[in-house]
Amino acid sequence: MRFWVIGVVMAGCALGQPGRLIFESQCALCHGQTGGGGRGPALNRPKLDRAPDDEALRTLITDGRGDMPGAWQLHPDEVVSVAAYVRTLGALPQETLPGDAARGARVYASKGCAGCHMVNGQGEGFGPELTAVGARRNAAFLRQTILKPATTLPEGFLYVSAVPASGAAVRGIRVNEDSFTIQVRNAGGRYFSFRKSQLKSLDRLTGQTPMPAFEGQTGGVDLDDLVAYLAGLRGTP
Numbered sequence: 409m410r411f412w413v414i415g416v417v418m419a420g421c422a423l424g425q426p427g428r429l430i431f432e433s434q435c436a437l438c439h440g441q442t443g444g445g446g447r448g449p450a451l452n453r454p455k456l457d458r459a460p461d462d463e464a465l466r467t468l469i470t471d472g473r474g475d476m477p478g479a480w481q482l483h484p485d486e487v488v489s490v491a492a493y494v495r496t497l498g499a500l501p502q503e504t505l506p507g508d509a510a511r512g513a514r515v516y517a518s519k520g521c522a523g524c525h526m527v528n529g530q531g532e533g534f535g536p537e538l539t540a541v542g543a544r545r546n547a548a549f550l551r552q553t554i555l556k557p558a559t560t561l562p563e564g565f566l567y568v569s570a571v572p573a574s575g576a577a578v579r580g581i582r583v584n585e586d587s588f589t590i591q592v593r594n595a596g597g598r599y600f601s602f603r604k605s606q607l608k609s610l611d612r613l614t615g616q617t618p619m620p621a622f623e624g625q626t627g628g629v630d631l632d633d634l635v636a637y638l639a640g641l642r643g644t645p
């Protein structure tokens with residue numbers, strides 16, 4: 409009977425904020441209860457150098473790094489929720505912005521952004537998910553990315569062009585690479601895995617991004633509105 413009651417109480421908490429519970433029991437020891445740091449670095453920052461995007465964050469949590477042990481005991485779903493919780497620790501305070509977010513949503517739709525980005529389950533493609541972009545990027549960064557995306561590339565981001573010995577060339581974002589193989593995701597979201605020895609050529613398009621620069625196409629009010637829309641996207645991915 410007593411176990412039953414405990415089970416219900418725990419399930420209740422877990423449904424509310426599973427990521428927080430996992431963080432407090434397994435990460436806070438080194439990173440502090442609210443991510444202020446300790447044996448491990450502070451995590452209450454909008455930008456984490458070793459976890460530039462959510463995929464990198466999840467990999468880091470699972471595999472560990474240096475003095476940080478890998479959380480092999482966590483189920484992939486738990487890794488997703490603790491990663492989402494880590495992002496909330498560094499959520500930026502809301503800024504007051506000149507634009508109109510509702511109009512910005514229409515600019516977003518008309519510029520084809522959803523062809524490469526997901527927001528709240530809508531959209532597709534190989535750009536980063538933007539559901540919570542307003543919590544991890546400030547307005548200046550968002551504005552700069554829209555105008556000149558090549559100037560704000562995250563660490564580790566690499567666009568490549570691979571030409572297999574037989575078959576069509578593939579352009580895409582590097583997902584993984586080791587000495588012998590490379591995995592690439594193309595604009596259609598398809599994964600390719602190549603043995604480097606079987607490639608005719610492999611070009612690293614360093615400093616390039618498939619995201620078009622909207623400088624010259626978007627300015628003034630449209631740009632303010634678009635930035636206001638993105639800054640307001642603070643959901644849980």
Ligand code: HEC
Nearest residue numbers: 434435438447448449456457458459469473474475476479
């Ligand atoms: C035993 C101590 C320890 C535990 C437990 C631990 N970490 Fe860490 N963590 C570290 C250390 C040390 C580093 C720095 C690693 C390095 O860069 O060599 C780190 C780095 C990180 C980073 C990268 C920070 C940055 O600046 O980019 C993140 C994110 C992170 N940890 C999240 C977590 C999460 C989430 C958990 C729980 C699932 C966790 N850690 C558990 C010690 C720990």
Ligand code: HEC
Nearest residue numbers: 519520521524534535536553557560561562617618619620
């Ligand atoms: C052809 C695909 C493509 C299109 C179209 C596109 N993007 Fe991107 N976007 C990307 C890729 C790939 C990245 C990651 C590399 C980079 O930062 O350039 C990115 C990065 C971003 C980032 C940074 C996200 C982060 O977490 O740092 C923002 C913000 C963004 N895009 C907004 C937009 C908006 C707004 C539009 C429409 C005006 C748009 N994108 C159109 C592919 C695209």
